[in-house]
Amino acid sequence: MIDLAEERCMQELEDHYRSLFAVEPDVEAWRWCEDNIVLTELETDYPGHLDTDLTPWLRQLLEWVRDDEVEEITVIAGTQVIKTLFMLCAVAWWAKHRGTRMLFVMDTEKNAADFSESRLQPLFENSKTLKLLKPSDPNKWNKLKLYIGRGLMNLVGSNSPGNLASRPAPFIAMDEVGKFREKTEKETDAVSLAESRTKAKLRRKVLKTSSPTYEFGLEWKSFLRGSQHVWKIECPHCKTYIELQKDHIRWCPLAKRGGQWDMEMVAGTAHYCCQECGGTFKSSEKRKLNRTGKWVQQNSKAPKSVKSARIPSYYSPWESCSFGNVAVKFLQCKREWNTKDFDNNWDAKPSVDEVEKLDWEVLKGRKEVYDQPYPKRAAYCTCFIDVQKDWFELFTIAWGENSEHWVVEHEVIQADPSVEESWEETLDSVLKERPIPLVWTFYDFGGHWHQNAINFMKELRQRGIRNVHLSFGSTDDKLPERGRRTWTKKDLKPKTRLFEMGVSQAKMKIYKMLARGDMGRGYCHYPDWLDDEYFEQLCAEERRPKTVQGRTVYHWVNGRTNKRNEAIDGHVGCYVGMLQVPMATRKRLIAEMLDRLRKEHPPKKAAPKSEVQSVKEEIAVEKAARSGSRRRGGRRGGRGGFATDI
Numbered sequence: 340m341i342d343l344a345e346e347r348c349m350q351e352l353e354d355h356y357r358s359l360f361a362v363e364p365d366v367e368a369w370r371w372c373e374d375n376i377v378l379t380e381l382e383t384d385y386p387g388h389l390d391t392d393l394t395p396w397l398r399q400l401l402e403w404v405r406d407d408e409v410e411e412i413t414v415i416a417g418t419q420v421i422k423t424l425f426m427l428c429a430v431a432w433w434a435k436h437r438g439t440r441m442l443f444v445m446d447t448e449k450n451a452a453d454f455s456e457s458r459l460q461p462l463f464e465n466s467k468t469l470k471l472l473k474p475s476d477p478n479k480w481n482k483l484k485l486y487i488g489r490g491l492m493n494l495v496g497s498n499s500p501g502n503l504a505s506r507p508a509p510f511i512a513m514d515e516v517g518k519f520r521e522k523t524e525k526e527t528d529a530v531s532l533a534e535s536r537t538k539a540k541l542r543r544k545v546l547k548t549s550s551p552t553y554e555f556g557l558e559w560k561s562f563l564r565g566s567q568h569v570w571k572i573e574c575p576h577c578k579t580y581i582e583l584q585k586d587h588i589r590w591c592p593l594a595k596r597g598g599q600w601d602m603e604m605v606a607g608t609a610h611y612c613c614q615e616c617g618g619t620f621k622s623s624e625k626r627k628l629n630r631t632g633k634w635v636q637q638n639s640k641a642p643k644s645v646k647s648a649r650i651p652s653y654y655s656p657w658e659s660c661s662f663g664n665v666a667v668k669f670l671q672c673k674r675e676w677n678t679k680d681f682d683n684n685w686d687a688k689p690s691v692d693e694v695e696k697l698d699w700e701v702l703k704g705r706k707e708v709y710d711q712p713y714p715k716r717a718a719y720c721t722c723f724i725d726v727q728k729d730w731f732e733l734f735t736i737a738w739g740e741n742s743e744h745w746v747v748e749h750e751v752i753q754a755d756p757s758v759e760e761s762w763e764e765t766l767d768s769v770l771k772e773r774p775i776p777l778v779w780t781f782y783d784f785g786g787h788w789h790q791n792a793i794n795f796m797k798e799l800r801q802r803g804i805r806n807v808h809l810s811f812g813s814t815d816d817k818l819p820e821r822g823r824r825t826w827t828k829k830d831l832k833p834k835t836r837l838f839e840m841g842v843s844q845a846k847m848k849i850y851k852m853l854a855r856g857d858m859g860r861g862y863c864h865y866p867d868w869l870d871d872e873y874f875e876q877l878c879a880e881e882r883r884p885k886t887v888q889g890r891t892v893y894h895w896v897n898g899r900t901n902k903r904n905e906a907i908d909g910h911v912g913c914y915v916g917m918l919q920v921p922m923a924t925r926k927r928l929i930a931e932m933l934d935r936l937r938k939e940h941p942p943k944k945a946a947p948k949s950e951v952q953s954v955k956e957e958i959a960v961e962k963a964a965r966s967g968s969r970r971r972g973g974r975r976g977g978r979g980g981f982a983t984d985i
């Protein structure tokens with residue numbers, strides 16, 4: 340009778356010799372993974388052995404790992420299509436069958452260590468076969484350095500070029516390449532650096548996975564260089580192979596009521612509408628349809644050794660990616676002016692490098708005569724004072740429901756900012772009586788008169804004025820438009836609180852709002868008294884991509900010869916100021932405004948009978964629409980869909 344330790348020892352020996360002499364079994368990589376990879380609740384809704392029936396697109400990807408002719412694989416995927424699981428399977432297969440040095444690169448070393456602990460190590464510990472590859476010496480099983488079978492795996496962060504360059508390995512896996520350090524003046528980008536480690540190796544394999552970021556991102560460039568495979572499924576109606584696209588996910592148009600989408604109804608009625616025949620199918624059919632799926636190559640010019648594949652979240656069988664949830668996510672992102680999130684993480688496409696530019700004459704054409712200086716539908720206002728070399732320029736914007744806004748004041752105050760008393764003079768214009776509350780004011784700290792600005796703020800605080808603050812624009816492209824709430828400048832006495840504005844993002848939001856031609860959400864109203872110069876300043880800038888310290892960032896370029904752009908700065912200041920006010924306060928002010936409007940124009944009372952009648956009619960229309968969407972081939976080109984504006 341042999342005890343357990345002995346048995347394990349024998350097993351290890353046997354396995355060791357088998358791995359040395361055995362010929363690689365002729366079984367597909369995905370089948371091997373299904374037999375040997377065990378998932379826990381932490382990784383999937385279906386714990387147990389890996390089942391590629393749920394995600395059949397994994398099979399071809401894993402075959403590429405096994406195919407020695409394929410040297411590079413780039414997988415661009417939306418959230419929930421298990422790109423990380425692909426990586427884990429590839430690592431396990433490679434460790435078992437090739438047993439070479441391996442390098443696993445993540446964006447930072449900390450993330451690499453976390454990943455090792457939470458995903459990689461459990462992968463080897465949970466499976467009977469893979470467990471045998473784990474060394475008996477615990478010192479050889481560390482977070483960032485694991486001896487696996489005959490091989491060795493190092494985990495590094497893309498932010499440590501030294502580590503990347505010093506570790507040659509024929510197998511390199513890079514997760515979330517979009518977040519990697521890009522090229523700098525001194526150093527090449529992390530991906531090239533890691534790839535160069537595999538050169539001159541006989542059986543080399545470079546795996547990259549990522550959600551896309553920008554068109555200029557490392558991951559997207561890598562995708563374009565490869566075979567550009569896309570996953571296609573067979574339409575159950577016309578039997579054509581189609582690629583699921585966001586524009587063909589539809590929902591009931593009646594889900595929009597009073598200008599707002601009823602998200603529950605959107606989620607409940609969303610379905611896919613085939614781009615070839617107009618036939619519809621639901622999320623519940625995805626699993627069956629994915630079984631018919633196949634990868635189709637789109638770039639015939641790519642070398643055989645370079646494969647790339649892209650798959651959006653719509654194919655994912657999980658509930659979180661049902662057509663309904665995707666549609667809701669889309670509408671939410673759109674409502675928050677944040678389609679980049681949706682494009683990258685769900686549609687698996689890079690954000691289009693739109694050069695944002697506006698035509699000042701178009702905006703000028705929208706000038707209007709207000710019903711009163713502060714229009715009735717405005718609930719509160721915010722103010723920005725641009726501090727110039729020898730004058731102050733005041734901008735006031737009034738805000739209403741759904742970010743609809745009105746330019747209500749623009750004043751050039753001829754006073755010299757280098758003189759401390761001049762700052763006081765501006766207060767008359769800031770603190771004057773208005774029919775609606777002024778909730779926030781920013782003075783620009785970016786001028787030349789820092790000490791005067793600080794003394795002025797101190798004075799205001801002593802007088803108990805609390806909603807006037809100093810701000811400065813940040814060049815950080817990633818900083819959200821709201822910016823950093825406060826920032827204390829210590830070397831200036833007294834210590835002063837500054838608000839750092841995310842100008843780059845704010846300008847993008849503002850340009851999107853200014854571009855809206857139809858009234859409603861986000862629309863900007865201009866009074867008839869604004870001059871041409873104001874509009875020219877407002878449209879002075881355009882957005883362009885640029886590489887700064889190795890990352891693609893967007894920056895705004897002033898296209899005017901005289902460089903005057905105070906108006907757009909004024910809009911940024913007022914907008915960011917509005918965002919500083921707590922949401923609850925804004926909602927309360929809007930409610931008060933609506934209340935005021937209702938009192939002024941009480942709604943006409945409708946006869947109770949007709950009211951009931953209209954509700955009945957509405958229900959009937961809704962029912963008809965629902966049954967229509969269920970009908971095969973029905974609702975072709977229906978109005979509720981991605982193409983629909985919110």
Ligand SMILES: [Zn+2]
Nearest residue numbers: 574577613616
């Ligand atoms: Zn079809």
